[in-house]
Amino acid sequence: MKAIQLQETSGIDALSYEEVPRPEPEENELVIRAHAAGVNPLDWLICRGVLPHLRDTELPWTPGWDVSGIVEAVGSGVSEFATGDAVCGMARLPGGGGAYAEYITVTTDEITAKPSSLSHLEAAGMPMAGQTAFHALYEAGNLSQGQDVLVHAAAGGVGHMAVQFAANTGAHVVGTASERNEAFLRDIGVDEFVNYRKEQFEDEVNEVDLVVDTVGGDVLERSVKIARP
Ligand SMILES: NC(=O)c1ccc[n+]([C@@H]2O[C@H](COP(=O)([O-])OP(=O)(O)OC[C@H]3O[C@@H](n4cnc5c(N)ncnc54)[C@H](OP(=O)(O)O)[C@@H]3O)[C@@H](O)[C@H]2O)c1
Structure with a gap:
């Protein structure tokens, strides 16, 4: 899959479009096919290395926490969501991230059903x-x-x-x-x-x-x- 990855914590110029392995869900995770990712101040603060508690995150790293999309796959322990559900939410903070990609894994407590009144673009700006x-x-x-x-x-x-x-x-x-x-x-x-x-x-x-x-x-x-x- 394609992902936007940070190569070094020097700012947004260090972001590049890369081919990376598509994630598989653990038992209590699901995989979302991202339709939209939110961009927040935290993203550029981390990309620039301003927030030291995330500096140790392994590079290259895929930024982004806010996501809206469609459930692509669910782990064996997931019963609350099913393939095809429209969902939105925020992935693992601090650490984690991964929303600037075609697919992202999240746990069930990190997402909710996307309100039908919102587009994916709108829902990804909310969490x-x-x-x-x-x-x-x-x-x-x-x-x-x-x-x-x-x-x-x-x-x-x-x-x-x-x-x-x-x-x-x-x-x-x-x-x-x-x-x-x-x-x-x-x-x-x-x-x-x-x-x-x-x-x-x-x-x-x-x-x-x-x-x-x-x-x-x-x-x-x-x-x-x-x-x-
Ligand atoms: N977005 C998040 O999810 C999030 C989460 C946690 C913390 N934060 C922190 O919260 C802060 C704001 O983030 P944000 O995403 O809400 O910002 P934002 O969407 O970039 O909005 C910032 C707005 O601040 C207004 N502003 C600037 N100086 C002002 C002043 N003296 N009095 C009143 N308004 C003023 C400007 O409004 P006008 O355009 O009307 O002039 C500007 O558009 C950042 O420090 C960010 O790190 C953000």
């Missing part, structure tokens, strides 16, 4: 950003209906997932982004919009119960000032 947003809002943030949440970089990969989750929970959602993203954000559930390029969010927003910040630096420090104790 990592969606899990990050979900963790921030509900596992770390305990968000509940009626609370006020400020989402920075609201039109970004994590941000636009956080906006939709929070709006669906019935929270009051404030989003920061550039002007060009205002209509998009209002459409997906932002109640209040702040153009961070022109306005200081702390001047525009009252206290909030929760802040989702994927920007960091002074944005984090300024956010603490408007977070309810």
